[in-house]
Amino acid sequence: xxxxxxxxxxxxxxxxxxxxxxxxxxxxxxxxxxxxxxxxxxxxxxxxxxxxxxxxxxxxxxxxxxxxxxxxxxxxxxxxxxxxxxxxxxxxxxxxxxxxxxxxxxxxxxxxxxxxxxxxxxxxxxxxxxxxxxxxxxxxxxxxxxxxxxxxxxxxxxxxxxxxxxxxxxxxxxxxxxxxxxxxxxxxxxxxxxxxxxxxxxxxxxxxxxxxxxxxxxxxxxxxxxxxxxxxxxxxxxxxxxxxxxxxxxxxxxxxxxxxxxxxxxxxxxxxxxxxxxxxxxxxxxxxxxxxxxxxxxxxxxxxxxxxxxxxxxxxxxxxxxxxxxxxxxxxxxxxxxxxxxxxxxxxxxxxxxxxxxxxxxxxxxxxxxxxxxxxxxxxxxxxxxxxxxxxxxxxxxxxxxxxxxxxxxxxxxxxxxxxxxxxxxxxxxxxxxxxxxxxxxxxxxxxxxxxxxxxxxxxxxxxxxx
DNA sequence: TTTTGAGTTGTTCGA
DNA sequence: GTCGAACAACTCAAA
Numbered sequence: 001x002x003x004x005x006x007x008x009x010x011x012x013x014x015x016x017x018x019x020x021x022x023x024x025x026x027x028x029x030x031x032x033x034x035x036x037x038x039x040x041x042x043x044x045x046x047x048x049x050x051x052x053x054x055x056x057x058x059x060x061x062x063x064x065x066x067x068x069x070x071x072x073x074x075x076x077x078x079x080x081x082x083x084x085x086x087x088x089x090x091x092x093x094x095x096x097x098x099x100x101x102x103x104x105x106x107x108x109x110x111x112x113x114x115x116x117x118x119x120x121x122x123x124x125x126x127x128x129x130x131x132x133x134x135x136x137x138x139x140x141x142x143x144x145x146x147x148x149x150x151x152x153x154x155x156x157x158x159x160x161x162x163x164x165x166x167x168x169x170x171x172x173x174x175x176x177x178x179x180x181x182x183x184x185x186x187x188x189x190x191x192x193x194x195x196x197x198x199x200x201x202x203x204x205x206x207x208x209x210x211x212x213x214x215x216x217x218x219x220x221x222x223x224x225x226x227x228x229x230x231x232x233x234x235x236x237x238x239x240x241x242x243x244x245x246x247x248x249x250x251x252x253x254x255x256x257x258x259x260x261x262x263x264x265x266x267x268x269x270x271x272x273x274x275x276x277x278x279x280x281x282x283x284x285x286x287x288x289x290x291x292x293x294x295x296x297x298x299x300x301x302x303x304x305x306x307x308x309x310x311x312x313x314x315x316x317x318x319x320x321x322x323x324x325x326x327x328x329x330x331x332x333x334x335x336x337x338x339x340x341x342x343x344x345x346x347x348x349x350x351x352x353x354x355x356x357x358x359x360x361x362x363x364x365x366x367x368x369x370x371x372x373x374x375x376x377x378x379x380x381x382x383x384x385x386x387x388x389x390x391x392x393x394x395x396x397x398x399x400x401x402x403x404x405x406x407x408x409x410x411x412x413x414x415x416x417x418x419x420x421x422x423x424x425x426x427x428x429x430x431x432x433x434x435x436x437x438x439x440x441x442x443x444x445x446x447x448x449x450x451x452x453x454x455x456x457x458x459x460x461x462x463x464x465x466x467x
Numbered sequence: 468t469t470t471t472g473a474g475t476t477g478t479t480c481g482a
Numbered sequence: 483g484t485c486g487a488a489c490a491a492c493t494c495a496a497a
Contacts, residue, residue, distance in 0.1 A: 134495060142474060145495060228476080268475080292493095342476065381475085388493090394477045401477090453478085457489090464490080471497080480488085 003086040004029040004168045008078065009067075010100070011124050012093040012245035013059050014206040017158045019122035024091035025165035032063055032167060033081055036071035036178055040099065042185035045365035047196035047334030049182035051204065055244050056175045058205025066167035069175055074103055075110035082116045084170060093245070094120040096129045096277060097372050098284040124242075125274050126155040126249045129281035139282045142388050146275045147268060158251045187361055189307065193314050196366040198334040201240075209247035212237050213255055224262035227269075230326075230337035231410030236266070239369035240335070242273065249273070273374055279387060280373040287376050288357060290385035297466060298385075299459045300355045309352050312446055313344075314362050316416070319431050319445035322402035323347045325415040332415070334368035339405055345382040346396035350456040351449055356383035384460065395453050402428040418442035 007024040009032060015021060024030050034056060041049070060067035070077045078090060090111060095104060108118040123129065132140060132149035140146035183195075203211050216236040219226070226234035241247045249270055256266055280286060290296050301309070312318055316327035326340035336344070341363075348359040360379040364370045380386030384394075406412055409424035418441035419427040426433030430445040 135497095136495075138495090140495085142494060144474070272475080339476080346477095388474055394489095396476090397478060461490090464492095469497100472495095474492105474494085478489090480486105482485085482487100 002028040003088065004031055006031045006033055006078070006081055006087050006090040007165075008090055008092045009034045009059070010092065010095055011243070013055050014209070014246050014248070015059075015062055015163065016206065017248050017251055018093075018163065019159065020091040020093045020119075021165065022159060022161065022163050023119070023121060024089070025163055029168040030165040031068055031081060031085055031087065031170060032066060032165070033068045033070065033078075035074050035077045036069065036173070036181050037074055038071070038181045038184070041178065041181040042183070043364060044182045045196055046183055047198040047366060048368045048370060049178055050199045051201055051240060051334065051368040052244065053175050053178050054201060054204045055246060056178070058208070060175065062206060063167055066169045067172065068170045069173045069177065071173060071177060071181065075107045078107055078111060079114055079116070081170065082111065082114065085168060088116050090116060090118050092118065092120050093122045093124065096123065096125075096281045098280070098287060101284070124245055124248070125277050126253055126270070127153045127274055129278045132278060139278065143272065143275050146278065147271050150271050150274060155250045155253065158248065158254055186365070189310065189358060189361065190314070190365070191307065191311055193311055194331060196331050196334050198332060198368070201368070204246075206246045209238065209241035212241060213247065213252060217255060220256055220266065221260060221262050224265040227265070228339045228405050230340050231406050231408065231414070235337065243369045243371050273371075276373040276377040279377060286380070287372055291380055291387055292385050294463055295383075295385035298463050299353075301353045306354060309446065310348075310354055310358055313348055313352060317443045317446070318347065319443045320347065320398040320449065321412040321416055321419060321428055321432060322406060323398050325412045328415040330363075330366050334366060336367070337411075339401075340411075341378065342382055343396050343398055343401050345379055347398055349383045350395045351398075351447055351452040353452070353455065353459065356380065356385065395456055397453075398449060399429060416442065
């Protein structure tokens, strides 16, 4: 009997279509390990911590209770586990985010000194970051050339081989130990803001991901049209599953392949996730630095008054119903519809004149699907600091967006409860219609959107003039 | 090397 | 109400 191997779970919390697990289980028993990393968990807000805990619980159940959970520095935990069982090989799905890459480098060196090999394979993407190139051999910097190259790259098909590892059990912490480490580094910026409140989730884990995918397939053909309507269930809702790897994108792509307009639109949305993973791989500094360096000089507001505006935004009290609905959905569910994410982000940057990093931090704290590549680059795109040479005059009008994408006010009235009885179109207007008809319990507009739009254009012009 | 066409998701204004 | 143009140039990718 050869000694066991270790499968170190990270962003791949599933058992099927798992290449590293398949390799790990070829010749011997497998220790399935999850490490509670205090550094990673420190910035994880309570809703995502609950989501992760439930995902790990589901994984543990599907392993017959054999999941080994340990806490501490990854290098030390891995070394200890390998020593306990005499393992000389650790298998992982490669991680491409900056923290994961440097951590893995450190773990690899640490284990090598002990005669243990860290074997990375597969990725959380359909196409491995760094693969797609322009004809000149450079990484694509804008989406469309990336998308062309990405579509021309055929990802490996999902594995349908059944893997039945012989799990090796060891002493393990309870999954709920996670709450001892999660959210210990709450930014001062957040002040007295409430934390996101969602603690239970439908359709978690690998089986949950499959159910979500099945559900989505029944509405795939209307996706192209309906995906921008936040008031109805029209998107895939797969983002948290892709975030934690309870499903792999290649399986999503295989299930949704087709030539219809909607299938193509959905594929391009998956490709955006891949594009941002690729950009982050090539430019790891872009987590907190503008991709367009000149934009670091954009004048943003700071100080106590700016912070109180930030907190009004985060609480969903700007007086702009669509923005407030989105921010309240985020607090209540740990998730927000993508169209509304853009409107809320645009509002923070272009109407409140605050640093995009403030908003990105809040989203990272609150979202159950928070992914550093998609979140930061989505924010940069909206802020005009990102990958495309953003036409800076592109400022979302929060009222017009509400009228266009939530004409009946279904979304707004669902999340902004003081507006629940206010009919459209009043419920879409600043202050919920304002004046004497202002609904009780709702707030007056924090700012005048038309005026602040002009102010944003002035500030963008300043950047252009000084470079 | 130079040139050309294009670039997720928008808004406002005036005809 | 609808529609096209203007917004202000710049970077990127490919020919």
